[in-house]
Amino acid sequence: xxxxxxxxxxxxxxxxxxxxxxxxxxxxxxxxxxxxxxxxxxxxxxxxxxxxxxxxxxxxxxxxxxxxxxxxxxxxxxxxxxxxxxxxxxx
Amino acid sequence: xxxxxxxxxxxxxxxxxxxxxxxxxxxxxxxxxxxxxxxxxxxxxxxxxxxxxxxxxxxxxxxxxxxxxxxxxxxxxxxxxxxxxxxxxxxxxxxxxxxxxxxxxxxxxxxxxxxxxxxxxxxxxxxxxxx
Numbered sequence: 001x002x003x004x005x006x007x008x009x010x011x012x013x014x015x016x017x018x019x020x021x022x023x024x025x026x027x028x029x030x031x032x033x034x035x036x037x038x039x040x041x042x043x044x045x046x047x048x049x050x051x052x053x054x055x056x057x058x059x060x061x062x063x064x065x066x067x068x069x070x071x072x073x074x075x076x077x078x079x080x081x082x083x084x085x086x087x088x089x090x091x
Numbered sequence: 092x093x094x095x096x097x098x099x100x101x102x103x104x105x106x107x108x109x110x111x112x113x114x115x116x117x118x119x120x121x122x123x124x125x126x127x128x129x130x131x132x133x134x135x136x137x138x139x140x141x142x143x144x145x146x147x148x149x150x151x152x153x154x155x156x157x158x159x160x161x162x163x164x165x166x167x168x169x170x171x172x173x174x175x176x177x178x179x180x181x182x183x184x185x186x187x188x189x190x191x192x193x194x195x196x197x198x199x200x201x202x203x204x205x206x207x208x209x210x211x212x213x214x215x216x217x218x219x220x221x222x
Contacts, residue, residue, distance in 0.1 A: 005098030009139075012105035016112035023115045023124075031178035035124050038170060039115055042132040045159065046108055049139035050101060053146050061143065061155040068159060072166035079173035082181050 006054050013046050034078045041071030097146040104138030107131050120186040121178045129171040133163050 020043060024036040048064040051057075114127020137160045144156035185192060198205050 002094040002098055005094075005102050009101040009105040012102070012109050016105075016108045019109075019112035019116045029121070029178070029181070029183045031121050031174055031181065031183055032124060034174050035121070035128055036115060038167075038174070039111055039128040039132050042111070042128075042136045042163075042167075043108055045136045045163070046104060046139045049104075049136070049143050052143055053097060053101065058147060058149075058152050058155075061140075061152065061159065064140070065155065065159050065162060068162045068166060072162075072170050075170035076173055079170075079177040082177035 006050060009050050010047075013043055013050065017043050030078070030082065034075060038071060038075055041067060041074075093146060093148070097142045100138050100142030100145065104135045104142065107135035107138065111135060120189075121183045122175055123186070125171050125175050129167050133167045136160075136163055 017040065020036050020040045024033050024040070027033055044067055045064045048060055048067070052060045052064075108131070111128045111131035114131060115124050118124045118127050140156040140159050140163075144153040147153070179194065180198075194205070197207060
């Protein structure tokens, strides 16, 4: 039963990852792609949670923590780049 | 019993992730995509970390899982705000059926500061009846 739950969670996360990469490929603008990257970071945190439970290796939770902060830094960096020096979409 | 609760949290968190990804693909413009991914994505990841905390039931693991959830709850709204603001300033087109754009004409494109348009400064907001 528990193994089925882990497999189902993995499958659902994989479907979400495919959909996220689909939006990353489609765009159509750079902020949309940044949103897709943000979701992919959240999905990776979910994958790490499933992996920690299925393997019992608890130190990997630290990886999830670092990943959350890194994704935040990346989003803020992209936002600043867009605001200060990016191209305008409707020029 | 613990396995049952953990499985419930894992599967429900993953289901919320699917909802977030579906919203990312299906929603028509940037603010709606942000709305879908930020809230559902953080809820999904948070539920899965709750599952981790319940499954191990140790102090150290629970503390780190709570730290992850806290970081997510702190950073996701700030990041979504920054991206949405940058997207609006960059000129990402809104959905064609958007009813109202309250910010239109009210921000300075050079300094990126918000202000009321000149004709609104003369009459105070109390004079106009709200529609």
